[in-house]
Amino acid sequence: MTQRRSVVVTAIGMVTPVGDNAEQTFDALIEGRCGVARSPDGGIDRRVGHVRTDVAAGLHPAQVRMMDRVTLMAQHAAAEAMARAALEDRHKAQCGVFIGTGIGGVSTLCEAVEAYHGVVPRRTVLVVPATMPNAPAAHIAQQLTSTAEAQTYTTACSAGAVAIGEAFRRIRDGYLDVAIAGGAEAMLTPVIMAAWKQLHVLCADPESGDEGSCRPFSRRRTGFALAEGAAMLVLESADHAAARGATPIAELCGYGVSNDGTHPLRPDPDGQSLAMSRCLADAGLSPGEVGYVNAHATGTLVGDRIETAAIRRVFGAQADALPVSSIKGAIGHTIGAAGAIEAAVTAMAVARGVVPPTLFFEPGDAQCDLDYVPGRARQLPGLRVAISNSFGMGGNNAVLAFRQAAGTRG
Structure with missing residues (x-):
């Protein structure tokens, strides 16, 4: 091979x-x-x-x-x-x-x-x-x-x-x-x-x-x-x-895909967690190495709960301390462009050691109980690895992993 x-x-x-x-x-x-x-x-x-x-x-x-x-x-x-x-x-x-x-x-x-x-x-x-x-x-x-x-x-x-x-x-x-x-x-x-x-x-x-x-x-x-x-x-x-002397922004180190195979509209936590796990395996990463998740999180009642459950399945007890945020409160849902915009933002977050907030967050949903980086961006100087989740209608799930490139931060 x-x-x-x-x-x-x-x-x-x-x-x-x-x-x-x-x-x-x-x-x-x-x-x-x-x-x-x-x-x-x-x-x-x-x-x-x-x-x-x-x-x-x-x-x-x-x-x-x-x-x-x-x-x-x-x-x-x-x-x-x-x-x-x-x-x-x-x-x-x-x-x-x-x-x-x-x-x-x-x-x-x-x-x-x-x-x-x-x-x-x-x-x-x-x-x-x-x-x-x-x-x-x-x-x-x-x-x-x-x-x-x-x-x-x-x-x-x-x-x-x-x-x-x-x-x-x-x-x-x-x-x-x-x-x-x-x-x-x-x-x-x-x-x-x-x-x-x-x-x-x-x-x-x-x-x-x-x-x-x-x-x-x-x-x-x-x-x-x-x-x-x-x-x-x-x-x-x-x-x-x-x-050619180009300076990397970040390393793209993993890619995982899955299909829910369940329903044309309703997402499935099994399919989403499988895509995340496959991404980590592809990158040779353990869940404990991930320092940030850029969530798909569209703001729908069911979708956000299912993604939260999927993250918990993959990261276990670590999920409680894992920063997770969605940029859709800031820009809306760009459908086919969403995964690319969010991947770009995740790569830049890894390069700079700062992650964007989830705007307009209000606690109170018992099934959405992670650290969603509410309101304000968060400096994460120790951030080395992050993943970006993208889950499509019809059951197509894709997750990308980014790692800090050598020399991009002190």
């Missing part, structure tokens, strides 16, 4: 409801800022996590004609990551592209159907290339002029994490030296909001502005705030990064 190679994160790009790039996003999360607010679309009557930056800036109108908003956000995050990575053209040509998305170019699809029925004016847009789920991966690969593989994963809310995990495996096992991997989502339309309302998983708007909409693990939680965003990570073998 070929010896497994170490894989490191050398660059990150993000666009989220709290930041136009990775640094802004992480800083905003650590400062406890919330990006969930009223939508500029008057047809959306719930608070959402809306990306405010112009993700089409600098692009020719002819390009935009065939790109849905999800592709524009993916490209925005990829461009930042690639600029930070400073790869040579020869490396870009061999860079794999791995993208996760829950639904792809659904905004364009909704608009095209409405235009067909005369509900909205027709707009000059090439519907098929804009709506195909692999459009973000295809456009990023074309920007890189990459002849390596360009893959797309649509595993609902775990899609971004799965894309990163599959890229990790390709590099670890010697198929690639470098890849860009992540997730993107853009589904903030009145039609899609109505569809989510059918499932009764969206949070109610707060009675006052300072209470927050999405409140993971909290006694009065009512669901999640739908959001959009993207995150892209440049992954390299440690040897490849060292040869």
